[in-house]
Amino acid sequence: MTSDEMTSNEAAGPGRKYKLPSEISQLISVFGAQMRLYSKSKVAIAFIILALVIPVLAYSGAAETIIKGMIKAIPSTSYLLILLPLFTIAIPAMMAGRILSSEFANRTAYLLFTLPVSRTTYYLGKFLAALTLSIGVFAMAYAFAVICGSGMYGPSYPNDVLSSFVMCAVGVFALTAMAYGLSTYFKKGSTGLVISMMIFLPMIILALRGMTGDLDLSEGTGSSVFDPLMMLPPFTGYQSLYLIDNGIGGTSLRSLFKAFIGPYPLFAYLLVSIIWGTVFLILGMLNVKRKEL
């Protein structure tokens, strides 16, 4: 315990004052409060349960049946892993897309923004909580999926698992920052917008590629021309599947997701995601700082 803390403890009681804590400890308080809010939020709990349910889906064969019904073109292995790209989008959008806009809509900001705390502290503290939870839930889902996948399709290589996970985690950062930053511009948050953008954007790009004949998914041959747009975060899930499939998917998934991997080294993808996320984070922060209540 520092001497500062001692003073403020002893100062408790009427007529005595408290010393304003540093911005870092305020940030930690904001982070803690947001985590506590998550622990009481139905959406967050639903996602954690969904992640926990993956092994059940996998070993009961339910995942295989569901996904096979949806996408016929996919080779018969690794059905489970195909959930991962969707998770990289859905988890951040649900976790980060509403927490800030709801503070304004539900008027809790009217209480918090009068306290001696800078808006940047609130903004970053809540973002760190959203990021922690998104990456945490995603890591859980990822670990279960990989373990189940290895169990079903044979072991993977530890190196590939690590780089594949790092790729996903950075993608989750990019999409969490995007959902969070954009949410400051919309009364009802950005969850719907981010999910639809992230699903339609790949579809549009794939459709364009398909039309020009550069991409042929049904044959599992992959594209011959790489589109730089495919370095963007909505595709990180597919890229990471390509990486991990070295070991557990045989050649099937690997050839399918080859379409999303260009001739660049891993760090180039990470850099794109980090820049993407940081830009959205700053856009949101500027908006919150100048917001009039």
Next chain:
Amino acid sequence: MLAQLFNADICRKCGDIFTNAIDVSGLTKSFGGFTAVNNVNMTVRKGEYMGLLGPNGAGKSTMLKVITGMLSPTSGSAFVNGVDCKDHRKAMETVGCVIETPECYPNFTPTEILSYVGKLRGITGPGLNARIREVLDEVRMWEWRDRPIGKFSKGMKQRITLAQALMPDPDILIFDEPTSGLDPRGLVEVREILKGLKRSDRSLLVSTHMLNEVSEVCDSVTIIRRGQVVLSDNVKDLLKRKAGNVTIDVTVRNSITQGFMDDLKNFVGISDAQRTDEHSFAATFSGNDDREGIVELVKQHRLGLFSLNQKGSDLETSYLSLTGEEDKDDIR
């Protein structure tokens, strides 16, 4: 180390003597082309309880929001405890606010929200729990400390937001219509709490459009209309000065006699006296408000006093004339 502490303390005390609690000068706030607060000057001294009075849309909330950093001023400045409001973190250090009916997280309990606010304000360790107990006692919500706030009534929520403002044991309290939307019972409860907060080293700036709130709780009043100050005065002086206009309605048990009415009309200080029906009359004072004298007169004539009411407070009279409530173009 000790010497440093000592010096800091001395400086703080000197500062305390010379700075005002709140200093607003030339404050203007425009929304697009519309000026909600127009070149307002206002001072709240240390220990002063100031009521900010004005009709709907006068600019009360806008002014308080600029002071508390929710809006930035178009021009002019606001200082709290001598600190420019632009330095929000420092300016709000010893200030507790409730602006425009804020909400607490509905899933949180009073203990959780107060502990969050307490930590943000630097209250830690066992002192935190002790302080939570104190403020919850102060707003009479201790029994409800572990229930989710979402289930509370409006009045209870209001009291939790008051408790939140009291957490740092603030020198300055800024409340925006703390009794708005409450039923008569909640209104009385909150007003009692406000009165209980009074302390010689504490200042209050409270906006309201309820006159009795000002006369019950505040020492001073600033009346604003269309974003401009139309009057700023001590509540007592205002009442004294306007005493000439007081009219009282009196009801008695027995029939009012002509003899009594004659005596009443000749009573010193009475400018007008009317019998309104067999058992009641109205009397207007031109000079001193000597209502005790009137009660004596009623006794002398054995009329049996039943009730005595003041017709419209002095504050109300001046408020209505100053804010021009009657002209309808005020309602935007």
